[in-house]
Amino acid sequence: MKNKKSQLKIQEMSFMLVALVLFFAIIVIFAFAIIYSNIQKTASSVKEERTFSSINVLANSPEFNCGKTNCIDGDKLINILGEKQYFNFWEFSSLKIIRYSAFNSSEDKMIKCSLDNYPECEIFEVYDKKIPERKISSFAVLCFKEQENGEVYDKCEIAKIIAGTEKQEK
Numbered sequence: 797m798k799n800k801k802s803q804l805k806i807q808e809m810s811f812m813l814v815a816l817v818l819f820f821a822i823i824v825i826f827a828f829a830i831i832y833s834n835i836q837k838t839a840s841s842v843k844e845e846r847t848f849s850s851i852n853v854l855a856n857s858p859e860f861n862c863g864k865t866n867c868i869d870g871d872k873l874i875n876i877l878g879e880k881q882y883f884n885f886w887e888f889s890s891l892k893i894i895r896y897s898a899f900n901s902s903e904d905k906m907i908k909c910s911l912d913n914y915p916e917c918e919i920f921e922v923y924d925k926k927i928p929e930r931k932i933s934s935f936a937v938l939c940f941k942e943q944e945n946g947e948v949y950d951k952c953e954i955a956k957i958i959a960g961t962e963k964q965e966k
Contacts, residue, residue: 840963843961843962844930844932844961846887846961847887847888847932847959847960847961848932848934850886850887850888850959851888851932851933851934851957851959852934854886854934854936854957854959855867855868855936855937855957859872859876859882860872860873862937862939862950864937864939866936866937867936867937867938867939867952868893868936868937868938868939868955868957869939869940870914870915870920870938870939870940871940871941873893873909873920873922873938874909874910874911874914874920876922877909877910877920877921877922878923882922882923883923883925886959887961888959888960888961889924889925889927889929889960889961889962890921890923890924890925890926890929890931890958890959890960891921891922891923891924891957891958891959891960892919892920892921892922892924892957892958892959893919893920893922893936893938893955893956893957893958894906894918894919894920894955894956894958895917895918895919895938895953895955896938896953896954896955896956897918897953898918898919899956901918903919906918906919907919908921909921914940915940915942915951924960925960927960927962928962928963929960929961929962929963930960930961930963931958931959931960932958932959932960932961933956933957933958933959934956934957935954935955935956935957936954936955936957937952937953937954937955938952938953938954938955939951939952
């Protein structure tokens with residue numbers, strides 16, 4: 797009889813230890829889930845900040861610059877539209893420049909720029925990888941050559957640079 801009581805107490809103790817181990821395992825798994833979630837948010841935030849800083853210096857890159865600070869050369873820009881080598885040149889998932897005249901229009905109503913309709917267009921779509929993204933924008937000056945009364949001059953206006961950064965899957 798005494799032997800059965802001690803066996804029962806050993807079983808109770810072992811079940812209690814198993815329950816305690818499972819309890820702490822669940823706590824550890826929950827803690828890792830919270831830490832992993834924070835790491836994903838931080839990674840997404842860092843990616844967005846890197847995109848924002850990149851578009852701030854984009855207008856000064858040799859591919860776009862018109863010789864002035866924070867100025868995009870429309871003539872250079874029109875020549876790189878649709879070029880496949882720029883798909884992976886920047887870390888953006890998409891890159892667009894919108895002229896000031898189209899700021900109040902929806903994107904589907906804007907006239908897309910091409911060699912045929914330049915400079916009478918409103919949106920320069922450099923590339924778009926067509927993936928889920930968060931759009932980040934900044935402003936710059938957009939200049940292009942115009943001719944009036946036989947003289948060529950730079951016509952400049954404000955433009956919005958919109959770059960997409962890939963959304964992180966949850």
